[in-house]
Amino acid sequence: MKLSLTRMASLAELLAATRPRLCSESSAPCTAPLTAGLEKDLRGSLFGQHIVSDVVLKAVTSFINDSNPNKPLVLSFHGTTGVGKNHVAKIIARNVYKKGDQSKHVHTYISEHHFRHRTKLDLYSAQLKQWIHGNVSRFPRSMFIFDEMDKMHPQLIDVIKPFLDYNANVDGVSFREAIFIFLSNAGGNVIAEVALDFWREGKDREELWMNSKELETKILQNIFNDKNSGFLHSSIIDHHLVDHYIPFLPLELKHVRQCVMSEMGHLNIKPNYDLADKVARDMPFFPEEEKIFAVKGCKSVRQKLVLYVD
Known part of the structure; x- marks a missing residue:
């Protein structure tokens, strides 16, 4: 069967439209119908984290496909060591940018590495504000990953706060297309306790969801009660700027x-x-x-x- 040139062109356009359009390294705006690729990566290379897979897939896909978001996407990952927090951040980057987490638009900050001297907080604050503002002004769909967020000084966390707000426009720059991901051990012990209670009650861990035993509330209470956490003394939680607190369960x-x-x-x-x-x-x-x-x-x-x- 022969197809007309017009029909062939239409098929080519359809295929191009359904193919993921990842962000390049240019300053051009990017949107990406990334559901299939993101879901494949989450289901295929993330183990034992059904809550994470479900929430991240819905949250990231909805945000990327929204042509006019009213705030940046802010995700906070919580769990003990080695449960996949960094891995999921990289999966998200891989499905948003052509070069994944190696993209120049993905910026990772590690609290005890980049901000380790308490005597330099004022300098760090000025630098952090400049880094975030400058990168988003050049590329609106920038991603910022903050590792060891629970160890970050509240003064620095509050520097981030204006960029996370609704209809955020700071010094003439809109931050509504940016993505912020916080990685933290805060709440990890509570998550483990909830998972252990489920196991002792003979329940399947897949029955554990965000509304099970008010899991999200337990995480927040743990963060608030942790006197050593930078979250405790910052205004990000008080102003409800984190879109999703996502628990990573301990691995069996x-x-x-x-x-x-x-x-x-x-x-x-x-x-x-x-x-x-x-x-x-x-x-x-x-x-x-x-x-x-x-x-x-x-x-x-x-x-x-x-x-x-x-």
Whole structure:
């Protein structure tokens, strides 16, 4: 069957329209119907985090496809070590920018690295304000990832606050297309306790959702009660500028095993379930009696795996 040139052109346009349009490194505006790619990455390379997959997919897709958002997207990831917070931030970047987290429009700040001297808070505050404002003025769809947010000084957190607000326009620059992601261990112990209670009650962890036992409220209460957290003394929470507080559940043996299998692929090692199980079981688990959750999640899986490979 022959197609007319007009028909062929229409098909080409349709295919182009449905293909993800990732942000380039230019200053051109970008929108991306990224649902399929983001969902594939979340379902395929994130283990044991059904709440995260669901909330991130809906929140990010809705925001990116909104041609006129009224505020930047602000996500706050909470959980213990090695449960996937950094990994998910990279997945989001990979589905928004052509170069993923290596894009010049993705800016990562680590509290104890970039802002480690308390005597330089005024300098850091001025620099942080300049960095955020300058990058968004050049590229509205900029992404800012703040790691160890719970260790960040409240003075610096409050510097970020004006950029997160509704209809944010700071010194002539709109921040409504920007994305802010906070990574934090704050609330991690509470999340683990809720997950452990679920397990002890014989419930499936997949039954645990954001409204289960008021999980989001428990996270917020834990943040507010943590006297060492920068969140406690900042105004971001008080002004309700975080769109989603997303809990990362502690990982069980089966999830660590999946991480090992995934690392085998990255290291070009032939898949071996028995080896993956052996490596996973060699990781430390808690609590002491039941040994249900991995102490370090999947954080050191690769380092442990190479010890078993000839």
